[in-house]
């Protein structure tokens with residue numbers, strides 16, 4: 001139910017460097033109860049002008065074709 005610590009460290013380092021004014025996509029991977037997107041969002045939402053782009057993509061263990069569609073959708077939204 002937590003975030004893998006290297007990802008937490010990365011996000012906290014970015015926050016310390018005043019990371020701002022960006023579009024961010026969130027992709028999480030989990031098996032039974034993925035929660036890392038929520039954890040990542042909590043830190044990202046404290047950064048100035050960081051826009052979290054939808055859809056947030058949840059992969060359950062292995063990449064499925066439906067996930068690829070979502071990833072393409074996310075990529076398109078980031079490019080807008």
Ligand SMILES: Cc1cc2nc3c(=O)[nH]c(=O)nc-3n(C[C@H](O)[C@H](O)[C@H](O)COP(=O)(O)O)c2cc1C
Nearest residue numbers: 001002029030031032033034035036059060061062
């Ligand atoms: C220590 C540990 C904790 C995990 N906790 C969760 C969890 O809270 N929720 C969840 O959905 N999956 C959990 N998982 C499963 C991982 O998300 C799963 O390993 C991953 O989706 C598959 O990627 P991998 O093959 O790189 O491990 C956990 C796995 C490990 C090793």
